[in-house]
Amino acid sequence: MLAILLRYPIMYGIDGPYYLHQMRHLLAEGMLKYPDPPLTYYMLAPFYSFFPDKNIGLKVAVAFYGGLTSLILFTAFRRFCDLSGLTASLTFALSPFTLRLAEDFIKNYVSLIFLSTFIYILLNVRDRKRAAIYSSIIAIASALSHVLTFGVLALFSLLILFLSLIRRSDDLVVRYASASAAITSMMILMISLFIFPQITGYDSFKLLSFLNQPFVR
Template sequence: MGVSRRGFVGVHVGLGGLGLLELGAVLGVAAVFLWVYVWLMTGSGMLPGIDGPYYAAQVLSIDRYGVLRHPDPLLVFYVMYFFYVLLGDLFRAVAVGASVLLVLASVLVSLFVRGMTASGLAGLAAMIVFLAPPFELRLIGDFLKNAAGLVWVAALLLVSYMALRGGGRRSRLRFFVASLAVFVGGGLTHILDYGFMLVLVFALFLLQLVFDRGNIFYEGVVAAVLSLALFYAFPGLQGGDLFKAMGFVEEAFASFDAAPGPVGPQPGVPAAAPLLPRILVSLNLLSIVLLFAEGLLSGSREARYVLAALALALALLVLPV
């Protein structure tokens, strides 16, 4: 079943067109992985990851004082606080809050792939592939906010694709509002997810500027710029993370002007990286190349540009800085 050109995110694209069997399969996969994630994160009786207790402390601060104890993008902590009020268990609330957002991201990925392929099976497979890899388990186990922020990345993919499918002036206005909400949500969740979203939408803009000027996703670009202006004007919403990110970028570019270090193997430094990490990086690069090729070969013009932009944005993640 194709995607309605008049449809809007969760109504006509996916859930409204799902049969009972397909809807049951999506909800079943979501429930299974939600249980697995929460079990892995709470099975030891301790919060996992590098800064698990930090999330608990922030939730307790909201409960007792109504504000975060430490400046940070606030959205995930308030989601966790909601589950703390609902469940009455602090550790489980932290795990459930992050896991629910990550599983919701997988549902959006499923709708995105389903819309491109007109195949419910492909959408379900994409959902499982998104949730099952060890990298995802590693992410949710150590970097809870980063993992939770993927829901906004997935939402941006879906909104971008739907906006490019067309619609009248009212539809474009709705897609602009949706894009702005997605960028604000991403910025209020994690600066790295937000930064990736900015790269993604501008990569899409550049690709369309070169190859498809008649259908540029202006709504996304304007929404991205407005969200940047919002967080620049009110840095407290992100705990000052935007300025930290700007400082990191400045340092990264400054490193290119620094004097080069010694060339060749140094005492106490391995001559080459271990084999396994090199294999994993190579597989990452291969997957990005395949994603880019899929975008170029896709029969859908909208899917072609969104997938190609996603591949370009992902390529930046594996380039050495």
């Protein structure tokens, strides 16, 4: 991934310079220049600060979090067998869709680490209380990182909870984890829509427009 990102010295795509501008303002003023979910920028900040070339710093950060996400997916699906873990990891790392995100839509790409961690919790954490707590934290982190990741995690957790209930699954860990993530996501959505929209950088309204878009000609 890093070799791909370092092919050229500049940031890629339309959004590339936007991240540089946001990071520069965050470190200089202590806040983002434009409203945005803040967590991803704080995750990028150590790399941006460490490297003299800020373009390289952001690219190393993207490669680092991409590699970590691949590792989490490998560990999650290794529960079934090593081949399953390797397949999940390589599918993420080599998918043209995730490569596209890594080159331009950095927030989207980095925030996928939270979705992969939620999958890890569902498959590997066996304590119900810990699974519920971890899932709630992941839901909060996804809301503070990117609206689409937050939306996908909310819908995914609702789907898993629904399937668990209608199938009357005996796996209470999955039920607790999915319920915790779903409830936390709904609470965050309501708070960000009606009380404190700043917590998601006003992106919750964007999420509703994304959900409505397929039904609008």
